[in-house]
Amino acid sequence: MTSESLTSTVYQPTSDEKTWATLAHLSVLVNLFTGVLGPVIALVIYLAHKDKSRYVAYQSLQALLLQLVVWVGGGAFIAIAWVITGLLSLVIIGLCLIPFAILLSALPLVAPVYGVVGAIKTSQGEDFRYWLIGDWVRSTYTG
Structure with a gap:
């Protein structure tokens, strides 16, 4: 997968990629019950998929940074x-x-709402970007 895959409208993530990206964004909801485990889940998803799927890696890294x-x-x-x-x-x-x-x-309380929005967008296969964080994360993949 090339660096253009993240920005191209031609690339469509697989069903599995959509699921993992959605779970990464929804990991923010875990913080409502544990206080701190949401970033751990997003980090685990990132580490597990960083070499497999740039889409999942990008989405999970955004979710991790937003939560931090x-x-x-x-x-x-x-x-x-x-x-x-x-x-x-x-x-x-x-x-x-x-x-x-x-x-x-x-x-x-804003983070879980934003995380759910990201989860909905990625479950539909969209290339979701958090405000400010998304561009920074993208530059680590394309820069």
């Missing part, structure tokens, strides 16, 4: 926001930041 950014990075950012809010609430200013911290706490 949103769940791990977002979680750390939310924790920092709550610590700062707590510390500043000692001097009243932080009370104004509580709504902002609550809003940030909803950020990880």
Whole structure:
């Protein structure tokens, strides 16, 4: 499979490739129950298919990176926001930041929705790309 296969509208992934790409995107839902195992599943799918299918490798690597950014990075950012809010609430200013911290706490709920969208698109054989992450991952395959 050439590097053009990922961007070409001619290439149609096999049923098996669609299934694995769909599972990679749906792995984000595992985080709702375990908190952290979703990226592990996406990584396992990536490692198992990186030499077999560029389509599955690309889709699973995107799913992995989205989860790392949103769940791990977002979680750390939310924790920092709550610590700062707590510390500043000692001097009243932080009370104004509580709504902002609550809003940030909803950020990880965006990832499962985005993952389901990716799963639906890849189950239909489309070449799904996450915003920002998809182009970066694609450059690792074509650059």
